[in-house]
Amino acid sequence: MSISDQSFDFDSFKKAFQSQDVETWATFYAQDAEWIEYGHTNPPHAPNRMVGQPEIKAFLDRVKASNISIVMTDEIPGPTRAAFCVTCTLSDGVRQIIEHVIIHYSNGWITRQVDVEAWD
Numbered sequence: 001m002s003i004s005d006q007s008f009d010f011d012s013f014k015k016a017f018q019s020q021d022v023e024t025w026a027t028f029y030a031q032d033a034e035w036i037e038y039g040h041t042n043p044p045h046a047p048n049r050m051v052g053q054p055e056i057k058a059f060l061d062r063v064k065a066s067n068i069s070i071v072m073t074d075e076i077p078g079p080t081r082a083a084f085c086v087t088c089t090l091s092d093g094v095r096q097i098i099e100h101v102i103i104h105y106s107n108g109w110i111t112r113q114v115d116v117e118a119w120d
Helices: 010-019 020-025 053-065
Strands: 029-038 048-051 067-078 079-089 097-107 110-120
Touching: 010 020, 010 067, 020 053, 029 053, 048 053
Parallel strands: 029 110
Antiparallel strands: 029 048, 067 079, 079 097, 097 110
């Protein structure tokens, strides 16, 4: 993905995302990528903001360790960004999180991700 004219490989991203293959998943993010999450504990005035691939990878490691299932649906990939829905089922099998996500990418790398979450 380091070739400047290569397009974003959404199918491979989805595979790593859903399988929670953190090593592969993290490589889709640019070194200076920004990930912003809005949710029940992170309202618009104080979102959770992660910057840089190392910080994002550490977050992905925590996601994997939390033992949740993740399913991506309703994908709309485009030339510079994609939108999709994520359903997360927590390890208790009951509580769910629904997220709507927009990723922005350039030269094959995610440069920005914005999530809006709703919790059961």
